[in-house]
Amino acid sequence: MEIKLRQENEKDYKSVFQLIEKAFEKEEYSDHKEQFLVERVRISDAFIPELSIVAELENKIVGHILLTKLEIKNDLESFESLALAPVSVLPEFQGKGIGSKLIVHSHKVAKDLGYKSIILLGHQDYYPRFRYELCKKYNIEMPFDVPAENCMVIALVENGLAGVSGKVVYPPAFFE
Numbered sequence: 001m002e003i004k005l006r007q008e009n010e011k012d013y014k015s016v017f018q019l020i021e022k023a024f025e026k027e028e029y030s031d032h033k034e035q036f037l038v039e040r041v042r043i044s045d046a047f048i049p050e051l052s053i054v055a056e057l058e059n060k061i062v063g064h065i066l067l068t069k070l071e072i073k074n075d076l077e078s079f080e081s082l083a084l085a086p087v088s089v090l091p092e093f094q095g096k097g098i099g100s101k102l103i104v105h106s107h108k109v110a111k112d113l114g115y116k117s118i119i120l121l122g123h124q125d126y127y128p129r130f131r132y133e134l135c136k137k138y139n140i141e142m143p144f145d146v147p148a149e150n151c152m153v154i155a156l157v158e159n160g161l162a163g164v165s166g167k168v169v170y171p172p173a174f175f176e
Contacts (some may be wrong), residue, residue: 003062005105006054007055008054013039015061018035019063022094023088023089024086034088037086038064044171044173051065053109063093063098066086071168072166072167081153084118085121105155119135128152134151134153135151136151138161142167
């Protein structure tokens with residue numbers, strides 16, 4: 001299975017919308033509106049085109065990942081970070097490593113762009129394999145009430161979370 005990873009472009013938007021809709025259709029812990037989040041983020045200041053990545057198989061988009069700018073703020077400082085949301089794979093291609101490829105590739109691109117960390121809200125059994133750790137280890141809190149075991153962070157560079165603590169501030173596009 002030859003998976004090609006590349007930056008999303010405008011011609012992909014409709015396919016990506018449908019892909020995300022299908023990927024989350026039967027997901028229990030979803031509001032089933034992730035596709036609209038991606039649309040809102042694309043037209044916001046938080047959007048980083050290089051971090052909207054698609055996975056193609058035989059010229060068909062089968063996966064997508066989006067990393068978006070966010071901040072971690074405490075009383076004294078503000079730290080730039082990224083949000084991983086969402087990562088989507090068409091149901092018939094799930095379990096074949098496409099999501100993993102997207103995550104690993106997005107980490108590399110984010111690191112190359114100078115970002116030091118990524119925050120996510122996700123499945124506690126899936127993300128630790130990519131070296132994600134609990135946010136509470138770094139005194140990083142989500143701005144809403146969610147189980148601590150689902151709030152995770154990764155440092156993309158050595159000491160990427162040194163001195164970082166505070167509350168996650170998602171961009172407005174996440175709440176519109």
